Amino acid sequence: MMEDNSPKVISDKIPFYRDVRFLQVFFQILFLIGIVLLAGFLYSNMLNGLKKQGLELELSFLRTEAGFDISEGIEYESSDTYLKAFSVGVVNTIKVSIIGIFCATFIGFFFGIARLSSNWLVRTIASVYVECFRNIPVILQIMFWYATMLVLPAVDESISLFDSIFINVQGVYLPSLEGTAGLIPWLWYLLVGIILAIIVVLGLAAFRYFFEFRELHETDRPSFISNIIFGAKWVAAPIFLIVTIVGWFLTPEVPFELLQPELQRFGFVGGMNFSPEFTALLIGLTVYTSAFIAEVVRSGIQAVVKGQREAARSVGLKESQVLRLVVVPQAIPVIVPPLTSQYLNLAKNSSLAIAIGFPELFQIGKTMIGQTDQSILIFAMIMVSYLIMSLTTSAFMNWYNRSITRMGRSK
Amino acid sequence: MNENTTNDPIIICEDVHKWFDDFHVLKGITTTFKKGERAVICGPSGSGKSTFIRTINRLEEHQRGTIIVDGIELSNDLRNINLIRQEVGMVFQQFNLFPHLTNIKNITLGPIQVRKMSKKAAEEAALALLERMDIADQAYKYPAEISGGQQQRVAIARALAMEPKIMLFDEPTSALDPEMISEVLDVMRELAHSGMTMLVVTHEMGFAREVADRVMFFDEGVVIEEAAPADFFDNPQHERTKLFISQTLQH
Ligand SMILES: Nc1ncnc2c1ncn2[C@@H]1O[C@H](COP(=O)(O)OP(=O)(O)OP(=O)(O)O)[C@@H](O)[C@H]1O
Ligand SMILES: [Mg+2]
Numbered sequence A: 001m002m003e004d005n006s007p008k009v010i011s012d013k014i015p016f017y018r019d020v021r022f023l024q025v026f027f028q029i030l031f032l033i034g035i036v037l038l039a040g041f042l043y044s045n046m047l048n049g050l051k052k053q054g055l056e057l058e059l060s061f062l063r064t065e066a067g068f069d070i071s072e073g074i075e076y077e078s079s080d081t082y083l084k085a086f087s088v089g090v091v092n093t094i095k096v097s098i099i100g101i102f103c104a105t106f107i108g109f110f111f112g113i114a115r116l117s118s119n120w121l122v123r124t125i126a127s128v129y130v131e132c133f134r135n136i137p138v139i140l141q142i143m144f145w146y147a148t149m150l151v152l153p154a155v156d157e158s159i160s161l162f163d164s165i166f167i168n169v170q171g172v173y174l175p176s177l178e179g180t181a182g183l184i185p186w187l188w189y190l191l192v193g194i195i196l197a198i199i200v201v202l203g204l205a206a207f208r209y210f211f212e213f214r215e216l217h218e219t220d221r222p223s224f225i226s227n228i229i230f231g232a233k234w235v236a237a238p239i240f241l242i243v244t245i246v247g248w249f250l251t252p253e254v255p256f257e258l259l260q261p262e263l264q265r266f267g268f269v270g271g272m273n274f275s276p277e278f279t280a281l282l283i284g285l286t287v288y289t290s291a292f293i294a295e296v297v298r299s300g301i302q303a304v305v306k307g308q309r310e311a312a313r314s315v316g317l318k319e320s321q322v323l324r325l326v327v328v329p330q331a332i333p334v335i336v337p338p339l340t341s342q343y344l345n346l347a348k349n350s351s352l353a354i355a356i357g358f359p360e361l362f363q364i365g366k367t368m369i370g371q372t373d374q375s376i377l378i379f380a381m382i383m384v385s386y387l388i389m390s391l392t393t394s395a396f397m398n399w400y401n402r403s404i405t406r407m408g409r410s411k
Numbered sequence B: 001m002n003e004n005t006t007n008d009p010i011i012i013c014e015d016v017h018k019w020f021d022d023f024h025v026l027k028g029i030t031t032t033f034k035k036g037e038r039a040v041i042c043g044p045s046g047s048g049k050s051t052f053i054r055t056i057n058r059l060e061e062h063q064r065g066t067i068i069v070d071g072i073e074l075s076n077d078l079r080n081i082n083l084i085r086q087e088v089g090m091v092f093q094q095f096n097l098f099p100h101l102t103n104i105k106n107i108t109l110g111p112i113q114v115r116k117m118s119k120k121a122a123e124e125a126a127l128a129l130l131e132r133m134d135i136a137d138q139a140y141k142y143p144a145e146i147s148g149g150q151q152q153r154v155a156i157a158r159a160l161a162m163e164p165k166i167m168l169f170d171e172p173t174s175a176l177d178p179e180m181i182s183e184v185l186d187v188m189r190e191l192a193h194s195g196m197t198m199l200v201v202t203h204e205m206g207f208a209r210e211v212a213d214r215v216m217f218f219d220e221g222v223v224i225e226e227a228a229p230a231d232f233f234d235n236p237q238h239e240r241t242k243l244f245i246s247q248t249l250q251h
Helices: A020-052 A082-114 A120-134 A138-150 A183-212 A224-250 A276-302 A306-314 A319-355 A361-371 A375-404 B049-056 B078-087 B103-113 B119-132 B148-160 B178-193 B205-211 B229-234 B239-250
Strands: A159-161 A165-168 A171-174 A176-179 A256-259 A262-264 A267-269 A272-274 B009-020 B023-034 B038-042 B064-069 B088-091 B166-170 B197-201 B214-219 B222-227
Touching: A082 A120, A082 A276, A082 A319, A082 A361, A082 A375, A120 A276, A138 A276, A138 A319, A171 A276, A183 A224, A272 A276, A276 A319, A306 A319, A306 B088, A306 B148, A319 A361, A319 A375, A319 B103, A361 A375, B009 B049, B009 B197, B023 B049, B023 B064, B023 B197, B023 B222, B038 B049, B038 B205, B049 B064, B049 B166, B049 B197, B078 B088, B088 B148, B103 B119, B103 B148, B119 B148, B148 B178, B178 B197, B178 B205, B205 B229, B205 B239, B214 B229, B214 B239, B222 B229, B222 B239, B229 B239
Parallel strands: B038 B197, B038 B214, B088 B166, B166 B197
Antiparallel strands: A159 A165, A165 A171, A171 A272, A176 A256, A262 A267, B009 B023, B009 B064, B214 B222
């Protein structure tokens, strides 16, 4: 008899302990049970420990009077509750983070692009800026700026820029934009403008999509989104502008006025004031983070291959157009993820304000911890607040990145 | 000489030298290309073929000698450089399409931004070009969504959209799979018959024989032999040329 040469196919029923699918699920469940048990054990241990010291986790303290003063922030008095005090800290953290992110982005892009300049002097200055500020610990920089703020001239000898910005030992005074009695009526015009614009854009896009381009084959037809963008640019934006501008003149009073800070007997009145603490923190965070952002921008631009610039030049684009139309759009998707993590760093580093006494989230949280016996809870509240801010920022940046990157899926 | 070639010179190179640091890449190239002429440039790897055609639209700067393109001298004058780049189209080995733009936007970018054409006119012209390249149905896709041969044809359309007087090709088919080479060569053949002045770096000897007015052989930064394709291929003068032709034809 001939030997059977065909390969032997192993297709026995698989015992469950060798089945990959089963094992994956099994170990995940095992892992989850382990974590829950461990967390439960730690938690009950902690509660027991606290109980022995006569302490209990209680949220009710948040409704009791805080009794301490906060130097700046949204309206607050020492007789307000702990919850109110905490929210002052949250708002201050958000304020310094948003302004800081805004400024750091501008400065960072500027220096990042400058580092690639063909001009030796520009390139060198940018390199020195980046290498200095990203290699000195940020807490040192913040304290340095704070020390600088404190040796500025007295109020009546303020440094004045254009007669509307004043810098002195009490901080920085800027003109502010204040709403007048005309603001509310004008906001109605604004609302009408927005609603009109939305209706017109959607209507137009639908019309173009379903009627004007109906004969075109689906792949050739401009997408619904591009119809919306078209309508927004050419029809809705003008309508919106006309309504709001007409509204501006129809309201009884101009909706906004610029309030200049003015020196009076007890200091400056009117306008906006950045305290020395806030200013020092803002400068420190902005400068430090902008140096990192400059590096992110530089490497993002360098990631765009040389052939892209050459192709752009060979169709006759000028250097500025090469950068704006070809290089930057391709660099942005590379830049955004590391940029996001710089934003998160800036927000988290704002907790270093504890070194100079700016009343942000961590500073106020620490005062609360000192006054109550709820340290664990307050720490948890602080951590959760940072977490929420960070996750919101990441989510926004991810959404932004997805909305601008449509390079076509690879085949 | 093809039926389109004239006697008017359009590119004049006088003793062109180029160094990369202290590496002498072009060692005195002197030649003239006439309006409507089709020149094929070949030679071993590293001989300076790419560098030479890239000096003509200033992607590389030459350090000695003169280059005059369509009556404009290539100098450090930005205005001249930009003027010349508008007259000279270039097609790269790696296509270099802009991945963030659809194919049609790749083509209209130059005409809209540089020639200040209206968007509508530019798109109509682009669609006509894509039609000519036989890929009109790919207009609204992104480069990553089409084949290599189609991408290279979009790249040719992108260069043609600027209505250049001269087209430079740097090994346009070397990065393509064999079955896509002919679709690109067909387009180039058609372009040659339309009277375009073309400088083509390629190892496609069939194309050179059929289309070129002149074949130039580069070796170590100098043109060691140039002749009409029939003479060049059937009766090469130099040992290096003979060796190169026999090696290339074996493939
Ligand atoms: N940017 C550069 N810096 C330094 N050396 C370079 C640069 N570009 C090219 N070279 C060198 O110059 C020489 C000529 O290069 P070139 O690209 O012109 O050759 P080529 O004839 O086109 O060769 P290939 O057939 O491989 O494309 C090569 O030795 C190459 O290494
Ligand atoms: Mg080459």
